[in-house]
Amino acid sequence: MTAHIRFIPVTEIHDPLTLSIGLSGGSGTGKTYTALRMARGIAEVITGKSGAPIGYVDTENKRALHYKAAFPEMAHCDFQAVDQTGHVVGFGPERWIEIIDAAEAAELPVLILDSFSHAWEGVGGVLDMHAIALERLVQEAEKRANGRYTVDPAKYGQLAWAEVKPKYRRLIDRIVRAKCNIIICTRAKPVMQQGFGDKAKNARKTKTRREDVPWDPASDADLMFEMTTMVILDPKAPGCPVHQIKVADQFKGLLDPRAKMGEPTGRAMAEWAKGQGDAQQQKELLDKARDEARKGRNAFTAFFNSDEGKENRALIRTILAECQELAKDADASAEDSDDPFANEKPTLSPEQEAELLSKIETENEANAT
Template structure:
């Protein structure tokens, strides 16, 4: 058994790597956005313009449509059939080989488009589960429900090894996945069946597993209404909140800034500190948050990126304070929205508060 050594962080100077997930329907700008971000990342990592961008293409060489715009692209046409005409599929082990090859080639960044083949393609996870289930049931459909988990027990470890390989990659990876529209509830206009990969207010369902999505450094879903914009933010750390503006397309500058953060440079750390600070004030209530807002005009634009969260924190603080002064310990907390039963604010107070929030948004 090897010797376990804990290393002081002051001795660790290797840059971190990024794993960025872009999901979206057809025509949302996944491929072009990924290439732009990859360009910025490669330039920062290598210190030179025109550094190679690795590209794994499972979409019938669709990335070659952009070869004039990105001459630095080095392309791998990944197909389900090899040169000998044999079916090789898109199983987990094959993707591990791809990452191994990218590292061996010393690529600063690798774009995978589309990784959905690893999940739902020929030889992908869902296909492996189906074939394993057929083997376990010997074609007896009546046994499939009972043995489905046994099939997953065989397949999931192989997929988890792939996810672990992505997380531990020594090259930066941008993973593109397809997304499909989700059925909306007619009354609430939200998703009828939220899951760990299907958030209630995001009308798209990525063709991938939650294990992948939440292992990413950043995971966003693009929308046809705003091509290239990180509209639906599934996982965005504080250091990237200001950078990933839902109203602004991602660019090479986005990649550069993220790579700077990974190398221990840039403004990400300071921005996280600002957001932590305003959250602390919001947890004290509306008055404390408003005082912070007035005292920090230079940080308003950054704070506005998490405004819904701040409003919820401030409202929750007000409700806790109201409950603490109640004579009834079993009283329900008053609702956050005005006009409902139990709201302690007068109409004038509610109007004044909503006007203040509107002014905050306008100032940002």
């Protein structure tokens, strides 16, 4: 077996990387239009020509066709829960894998899956599969019990997941290893808040693991963190990457929460995937900013106001809050003395403690009179 294992020098690897981009959001956040615009930019870079085909898997009653005049290069697939004979086939993992296989066979440079939430909560999706498996396991347990004891369905939930999750993980792995670039659109639901204004936070845990993001994607948590980039759009700013769940340093300069994503975003990401972008230089600059912040506020301020800092100020601002915290921690550490006991609380001898206690009691009696 070891004879087939090869370690290849990276200087000999020239195959472009592939992108997997996650866009999530509620109704009216611009997921479909944003995905199409980004896909157009990606396809143009990958193929080297405008008008390159965009694969679009539509689970929402051909909604993407509302944009067919604006995107004539769209190659549309009407993906339904029933087949041509009316038989319910659902949105199980195997069908999505077939879709990706077909897109690769067609040599599509980019594929949009909208809405991939159907793979999780749609007919025949993961939650549906889990419910069916759980029902079967409980029925089998009740048959074995034969009325001798009461079967608790809650005890069989994990067994049901053990049947379903491997099938879904194969789908996630297929997405990660796809040879075409993929943009995945999922729905997001608002999360009930506790507190008000700036102090408001989510009243329950969400899949994003963030208290400051009031949206929860209708998908599996594992999927979001497998993406190259994962953002949640907000109705207040359609098309803008307001909530950045997973954004590598290579892309921080591309994603401005105040600016809509579109063709330029897709082009820049595709250039990075081809190894022709300046993303590595951007990452090195951000790492340098962090290093300066670790030296304290004065060092970071000097770097921020240097020629290099001024030239790249917009990029540095993408991690400004992080750098401020690093500098604050650094200054707090710098206050420590070379004396390892400098911060130790002073200790008193028993005589000193008695004298101090007597003094406090005398002061208290004087104040009382």
